[in-house]
Amino acid sequence: MYFRKRSLEDIPEESTAVWSCSTEGCRGWMRDNFAFEHVPTCLQCSAPMVSSMKMLPLLVNTNVEMKSIKKGVAIGCR
Numbered sequence: 001m002y003f004r005k006r007s008l009e010d011i012p013e014e015s016t017a018v019w020s021c022s023t024e025g026c027r028g029w030m031r032d033n034f035a036f037e038h039v040p041t042c043l044q045c046s047a048p049m050v051s052s053m054k055m056l057p058l059l060v061n062t063n064v065e066m067k068s069i070k071k072g073v074a075i076g077c078r
């Protein structure tokens, strides 16, 4: 007998590798999927970015994640 925010719960979140800006107070970050092999620089302050983890809504429309889904747990069970 309680209301749930279904629209939010429909999107599972996953701990995702991202690049975060190393400047304190700067909120610049990007998904690791979109980064290059070398350390990227922040688009906002040009500081070097550091690899970190962030809880993000699952993205299923990138090649990397499509591959990992196919290799991982089957998703056809419901």
Ligand SMILES: [Zn+2]
Binding pocket: 021, 022, 023, 026, 027, 028, 042, 043, 044, 045, 046, 047
């Ligand atoms: Zn920055």
